[in-house]
Amino acid sequence: MTIETTSTPTAAGGPADQGGATSTTTAASGAAGVSRADQFRAEIATLRIRDPRARTELVLLRLGAALLVVGPLVSLIAYFVSHSTTNPLQQRDAIVIALIGVAVTIGGAAVFVRYSMAAFLRFWLARLLFDRQRPGA
Amino acid sequence: MLGPNGAGKSTLLRVISGLHQPSAGEVLLGGRRTTGADPVDLARRGLCLIPEGRGIFPTLTVRENLWMMTYRGVSRAQVEERAVARFPRLGARLDQPAGTMSGGEQQMLALARAIVSEPAVLLLDELSMGLAPRVVADLYATVRAIADEHVTIIVVEQFAAAVLEVADTAAVLVDGRFVASGRPADIAGQLSGAYLGGASAPARDHASSGDGAR
Ligand SMILES: Nc1ncnc2c1ncn2[C@@H]1O[C@H](COP(=O)(O)OP(=O)(O)OP(=O)(O)O)[C@@H](O)[C@H]1O
Ligand SMILES: [Mg+2]
Numbered sequence: 001m002t003i004e005t006t007s008t009p010t011a012a013g014g015p016a017d018q019g020g021a022t023s024t025t026t027a028a029s030g031a032a033g034v035s036r037a038d039q040f041r042a043e044i045a046t047l048r049i050r051d052p053r054a055r056t057e058l059v060l061l062r063l064g065a066a067l068l069v070v071g072p073l074v075s076l077i078a079y080f081v082s083h084s085t086t087n088p089l090q091q092r093d094a095i096v097i098a099l100i101g102v103a104v105t106i107g108g109a110a111v112f113v114r115y116s117m118a119a120f121l122r123f124w125l126a127r128l129l130f131d132r133q134r135p136g137a
Numbered sequence: 138m139l140g141p142n143g144a145g146k147s148t149l150l151r152v153i154s155g156l157h158q159p160s161a162g163e164v165l166l167g168g169r170r171t172t173g174a175d176p177v178d179l180a181r182r183g184l185c186l187i188p189e190g191r192g193i194f195p196t197l198t199v200r201e202n203l204w205m206m207t208y209r210g211v212s213r214a215q216v217e218e219r220a221v222a223r224f225p226r227l228g229a230r231l232d233q234p235a236g237t238m239s240g241g242e243q244q245m246l247a248l249a250r251a252i253v254s255e256p257a258v259l260l261l262d263e264l265s266m267g268l269a270p271r272v273v274a275d276l277y278a279t280v281r282a283i284a285d286e287h288v289t290i291i292v293v294e295q296f297a298a299a300v301l302e303v304a305d306t307a308a309v310l311v312d313g314r315f316v317a318s319g320r321p322a323d324i325a326g327q328l329s330g331a332y333l334g335g336a337s338a339p340a341r342d343h344a345s346s347g348d349g350a351r
Contacts, residue, residue, distance in 0.1 A: 036257050045169055
């Protein structure tokens, strides 16, 4: 379905009746007499449309979960590397690798919480709004 | 946009405003494909949906309801001023909880909230629900006045007579498909045929009761 916003020559020609409106809409559109429809068309043109949004969130959620698993694994491997040698240089490398593992775990946890909480909080907020609507409606 | 209960009118409005993903087809706004756009992004750019059954916050005051619309960079004072200029009745009720107003006043508030944000496209879903014919006629006179200020408006309505009087174009939706569209006068004539001819059995009694109301 197509919604045609009609750009009207009368609106452009007669800014007097629109004066209050155009002056307040936005500083960005600048020139007086730019009709609301043209402004809308311009703003829609700059709209960034993400591909199905839920999908990227799901991917990030899984990435976070994967990092949560990989991080401790890296640290564990570093432990065995350190354990199986008496060479202090190699052990220091192992310490660095273990710290990277910890960092990856923390990063993964942050991503995971962010994207699992986002979904949860949105649901919770919607629920809250709905509950507030009911008594009066 | 007219049609029997369950025709998909509200669903179509939700698809246009980005709240639903269509399984097929696409939405074009101002010449641009906006299917799958974030509803928040569309709202910020001036697409406004007034959902079925008064999209207001009943426990907040009228004033607070209006303040919600300051996101487009309009100040609170301006928002109040514009709303009261259009609906003087709201002026006396600014500090009253919105849910305690009459149905007609609540719809006025819903409309006021929509127009203070200076929408470019306004989607109205059954403004007339539960209102007296007189109030409905007044509301649609206001809707016409808003449309005359170059706002594109799509109205979904069961109360066909009231809206056909002010509409530029009319369309009948049955079972998710447009079965008729054209000038309101022509549609008014075909209305009962379009409702009854294309509708599935369960929609039939709704359609005839709708006709009775007309
Ligand atoms: N998310 C959904 N998933 C599946 N079915 C849905 C969904 N949303 C709506 N429907 C169904 O689609 C049909 C159309 O619903 P819609 O609310 O658009 O009807 P309507 O034309 O607005 O009717 P009314 O005049 O009663 O408001 C209904 O049968 C409804 O149950
Ligand atoms: Mg509906």
